[in-house]
Amino acid sequence: MLTEKTMEKLRILAESAKYDVSCSSSGTVRKGKQGMVGSTVGGVGICHSFADDGRCISLLKVMLTNYCMYDCAYCINRRSNDIKRATLSVSELEDITMEFYRRNYIEGLFLSSGVVRNPDYTMERLTAIARDLRTVHRFNGYIHLKSIPGCSQELLNEAGRYADRMSVNIEIPREESLKLLAPEKDHQSVFQPMKLIQQGVLENKEDRRRYRHVPRFVPAGQSTQMIVGATKESDRDILQMSSMLYGQPTMRRVYYSGYVSVNTYDPRLPILKQPPLVRENRLYQADWLLRFYHFKVEEIVDDQHANLDLEVDPKLAWALRHPEAFPVDINTADYEQLLRVPGLGTKSAWLIVNSRRFGRLTSYDLKKMGVVMKKAKYFITCGELTSLFSQPIVGINELRPERLRPLLVSKAQQKRAAEERQLKLEFEE
Amino acid sequence: MTIYVFDGTMDGLLTAVFDAFALHEQPQQLLMKGDALPLFCDHTYQVTADEEKARRVWAGLEKRLSREALRLISVSWLSELRELNQPLFHYLCKVFRQGDIARNFADPDVLAVTNIARRVMHEQLRMKQFIRFQKAKDGTYLAVVAPDHNVLPLITDHFQDRFNDQPWLIYDAKRHYGYYHDGKSVIRITFEDEAAVPFNLTNGKMNADVLSENDRLFQDLWRTYFKAICIKERMNPRKQLSDMPRRYWKYMTEKN
Numbered sequence: 293m294l295t296e297k298t299m300e301k302l303r304i305l306a307e308s309a310k311y312d313v314s315c316s317s318s319g320t321v322r323k324g325k326q327g328m329v330g331s332t333v334g335g336v337g338i339c340h341s342f343a344d345d346g347r348c349i350s351l352l353k354v355m356l357t358n359y360c361m362y363d364c365a366y367c368i369n370r371r372s373n374d375i376k377r378a379t380l381s382v383s384e385l386e387d388i389t390m391e392f393y394r395r396n397y398i399e400g401l402f403l404s405s406g407v408v409r410n411p412d413y414t415m416e417r418l419t420a421i422a423r424d425l426r427t428v429h430r431f432n433g434y435i436h437l438k439s440i441p442g443c444s445q446e447l448l449n450e451a452g453r454y455a456d457r458m459s460v461n462i463e464i465p466r467e468e469s470l471k472l473l474a475p476e477k478d479h480q481s482v483f484q485p486m487k488l489i490q491q492g493v494l495e496n497k498e499d500r501r502r503y504r505h506v507p508r509f510v511p512a513g514q515s516t517q518m519i520v521g522a523t524k525e526s527d528r529d530i531l532q533m534s535s536m537l538y539g540q541p542t543m544r545r546v547y548y549s550g551y552v553s554v555n556t557y558d559p560r561l562p563i564l565k566q567p568p569l570v571r572e573n574r575l576y577q578a579d580w581l582l583r584f585y586h587f588k589v590e591e592i593v594d595d596q597h598a599n600l601d602l603e604v605d606p607k608l609a610w611a612l613r614h615p616e617a618f619p620v621d622i623n624t625a626d627y628e629q630l631l632r633v634p635g636l637g638t639k640s641a642w643l644i645v646n647s648r649r650f651g652r653l654t655s656y657d658l659k660k661m662g663v664v665m666k667k668a669k670y671f672i673t674c675g676e677l678t679s680l681f682s683q684p685i686v687g688i689n690e691l692r693p694e695r696l697r698p699l700l701v702s703k704a705q706q707k708r709a710a711e712e713r714q715l716k717l718e719f720e721e
Numbered sequence: 722m723t724i725y726v727f728d729g730t731m732d733g734l735l736t737a738v739f740d741a742f743a744l745h746e747q748p749q750q751l752l753m754k755g756d757a758l759p760l761f762c763d764h765t766y767q768v769t770a771d772e773e774k775a776r777r778v779w780a781g782l783e784k785r786l787s788r789e790a791l792r793l794i795s796v797s798w799l800s801e802l803r804e805l806n807q808p809l810f811h812y813l814c815k816v817f818r819q820g821d822i823a824r825n826f827a828d829p830d831v832l833a834v835t836n837i838a839r840r841v842m843h844e845q846l847r848m849k850q851f852i853r854f855q856k857a858k859d860g861t862y863l864a865v866v867a868p869d870h871n872v873l874p875l876i877t878d879h880f881q882d883r884f885n886d887q888p889w890l891i892y893d894a895k896r897h898y899g900y901y902h903d904g905k906s907v908i909r910i911t912f913e914d915e916a917a918v919p920f921n922l923t924n925g926k927m928n929a930d931v932l933s934e935n936d937r938l939f940q941d942l943w944r945t946y947f948k949a950i951c952i953k954e955r956m957n958p959r960k961q962l963s964d965m966p967r968r969y970w971k972y973m974t975e976k977n
Contacts, residue, residue: 294938299945306949324882331883333849339964340850341975343951346960353950391939394862394887395854397974433883552954567954643826650825657827 294387301378302388308358308369309404311554312461312517313547315339317350317399317434319512320456330393330400330433332456332512337434338399351402351436352392356380356417360406364474365561366463366522368554369406382421390429400434400456401425407440415443415451422454434512441481445488449509452492457512457544460485465533469523473560482516489514490542513544520575521568522551522561527600528593531578535589538582548575570712574600581606584638585631602709603701608634611671612693619687622658622674623648634700635668670696722761723748727768727806731798734806735775737768738813751810753803778813785816790823797838800870808833844868845875851965852880853974854889855926855940856933857919862889865925865972873900877907894922925972940974947975 317337324331339348357379358369368375380388385403392398403421407414418437425431437455439448452458460482464470467479489510496509516537518530534546550567578600581587585607592606593599601609611618611634620629622644630641640663647653647661654675659665670688688696725741725748727733737751748766752758758765782791794813797805808830815822815830826832847868854862862884866873873893877900880889884902890910892899898911912918920927927936970976 294935294942299942302942303945303949306946310950310952324885326885329884329886331879333879338846338850341947341973342961342965343947344958344961345951345953345955346957346964347950347952347955348964349947349950352946354946388939388942392943394884395856395939395943395974396852396864397943550955552952569955646824647826650822651827653827660829660832661826 294384298380298384298388301380301384302354304376304378305355305358305380306353308375308406309353309355309402311368311549311552312353312402312404312438313347313549314436314459314515314517314545315348315350315353315402316515316545317436319544320434320508322432322456322511325432328430328432329390330431332399332432332434340396340398350399351434352389352398352400353402354380354385354404356385356403356405356421357408358406359408361409362407362474362476364463364477365555365558366473366519366551370555373555382417382424385421386424386429389425390431393431393433398433400431400436402436402438404438405440411440411442412444412447415440415447419447419451419454422451426454436512439485439489441477441485443485448485448488449492452489452510453507455510457515458489458510459515459517460489461517462533463517463519464523465518465525465529466523469525473523486514486516486540486543490540493542510542513542515545515547516543517547517549519551520548520572521564526593526598527571527575527578528598530575531582531589531593534579535582546579548572548579568712570602570708571600574602574606578606586628602712603705604697605634607632608667608700611688612697615688615693618671618689619673620671622672623652633668633671635664635666635671667700670700722750722759723764723766724750724752724758724762725766725768725810726752726754726756728770729753729806730770732772732775733768733770734810735778735813736771737810738778738817739771739774740766740768741814742817747814751806753806756803782813782816786821786823790821793823793835793838796841796875797834799872799874800837800841802837802870805834805837841870841872841875844870845872847969848872848876849879851969851973852876852891853925853972855974856936857927857931858933859931860888860933862887863920863927864889864891865894865920865922866891867893867895867972869968871896873898877902881907892920894925923971924977926977944975 317332318335320332321334322332337350339350341349343349359377359379360369360371363370363372389401393400403418405414405418422435422437425435435455436457436459437451439451439458439460441460462482464473470477470479492509493513496506499506518533520530537543537546550569550572551564552567553564555561556563578592581592582589591610600606611632617632620633627641627645630636630644631638640661643661644653652675655665655669658674670691723746725737727737741747794809797809812830812834822828822831826835848866852864852866854864856862873891880891881902886904888902888904890899890901897915898909900907901910919931
């Protein structure tokens with residue numbers, strides 16, 4: 293039976309889970325079934341609410357328990373922290389999930405846990421809840437399970453039959469930094485379960501080709517997360533890791549979590565007045581370039597530019613470094629080229645490719661379609677912009693990048709970037 | 722200048738298209754009954770909605786446009802916006818002259834209709850996100866909404882599919898009708914006496930005497946969770962407002 297005590301436990305365990313940023317309910321379409329409650333919609337999923345920090349709430353993100361035997365420096369739940377600890381009972385958690393779901397508060401459950409006793413024991417309990425939800429409560433909504441590093445393959449295989457998505461967090465992109473902050477962990481312990489899940493998915497695909505009714509295994513694939521700003525990794529290290537992960541067939545999302553100073557007493561960690569939000573934002577933009585804009589990681593960051601420019605977005609930064617790629621003719625360039633124009637997104641590129649079959653497009657048309665002309669106009673030619681009677685073209689090649697750049701950076705952006713750079717200084721030894 | 726005046730129904734608009742071709746003229750404007758006539762109009766024509774004519778025009782559109790484009794037109798109509806009439810009318814006329822122009826977004830009429838349809842689609846998604854059910858003593862789940870556009874017809878399939886084993890009612894307080902799912906099928910309902918319904922239309926709250934026993938507890942649990950999941954160091958009310966505009970808050974459990 294649920295009581296006031298449950299409420300307190302839910303509060304504690306949600307607060308313990310909130311630094312895990314993954315939340316999406318995407319990646320799998322599953323229609324409702326007779327006798328079961330729930331469905332998954334695919335696409336980008338459904339966000340049911342937005343918290344005061346602006347982050348979406350799609351799944352009930354909660355830990356089964358925040359007791360943990362590990363002592364990872366960056367984690368709020370490390371065993372040496374003096375915080376309130378709680379454990380939800382299996383029936384409490386299942387009741388809350390079902391009742392929330394039926395009221396359309398959530399898309400499903402994102403269950404994680406501190407490691408108690410040993411990895412197998414913990415994973416066993418997570419799996420039991422997923423199994424119960426599917427078989428006893430006939431729950432057909434989204435389930436995201438954290439897989440506990442070091443648990444057995446049998447448990448992973450069972451969990452994967454009930455979960456839509458599974459995830460193991462890398463947290464720190466370089467192994468030596470990870471070992472410094474979390475001596476009990478190494479990269480092997482993270483990549484091993486990832487590999488096992490991938491193996492399971494691929495075998496399942498093969499089986500389903502032969503027998504149509506084989507139940508699906510982790511249909512929405514895997515995700516992972518890296519903490520940004522807790523260690524000395526450059527954006528290049530982080531993005532190379534992401535790019536490598538996206539090369540794996542089942543990795544769907546890599547999340548970046550700006551480090552929030554939770555354990556200020558630990559000398560191994562930097563003390564940040566606020567999380568590096570601009571940097572985190574730039575990393576997500578770069579991530580989007582990798583996934584939807586056909587960019588390669590070497591184009592976004594390289595030896596000279598190991599960190600992303602905080603003042604301008606990574607696509608604009610790339611364009612400013614490569615004036616030779618412009619101007620792009622809106623009326624003839626192919627889709628990939630259009631995607632590289634600052635101010636053009638996938639949506640406007642799609643609109644352009646479709647519309648220009650009917651006639652030449654002008655800058656007026658582009659503006660109407662929602663292209664950010666303030667940026668794009670320096671990088672394109674189109675209809676009247678090329679005509680002899682219009683004003684002379686002033687593009688990136690006429691202005692040169694160094695004179696164009698100040699025109700495209702607002703005071704507010706400069707200020708935000710400067711503030712964050714100051715934060716970083718404290719980090720240097 | 723020729724002006725057509727129609728009754729504000731979809732049939733009326735389609736009839737206007739029919740008449741424009743039958744009379745061999747292209748009116749500059751299509752107005753709704755009650756709209757103010759502009760100065761210097763020398764010829765107005767009253768369109769009388771005709772089901773048969775409308776059906777023929779729609780059949781003609783079906784021949785010329787893709788299913789996707791037709792759906793977009795139906796969706797745009799649910800916007801209930803007056804500024805849709807004119808571009809939609811011109812768009813449909815152009816289809817009969819120029820063929821399938823549905824993807825010519827440089828055409829101002831096509832773009833206007835597409836953008837309005839996109840707004841409607843955006844709002845139907847928001848309904849799927851932000852609808853909050855309360856459970857009544859008899860087991861019915863109730864949600865009250867007041868969307869800008871008439872989007873309920875677009876979301877019933879989703880809720881029927883998802884909550885097929887629970888009876889639910891989604892009621893549009895602005896348009897005074899709702900959809901009820903009895904566990905098998907979805908029916909459109911209206912209340913004869915809206916004042917007597919056991920819930921408050923302005924904040925969506927169910928009266929205490931019909932609310933199921935532990936519903937209040939789950940509402941409180943949800944509010945607790947909503948507060949706990951926020952990271953104080955990252956407060957960003959602007960992003961919250963852009964993703965979850967304030968006009969939807971009044972029916973949302975966590976914000977009341």
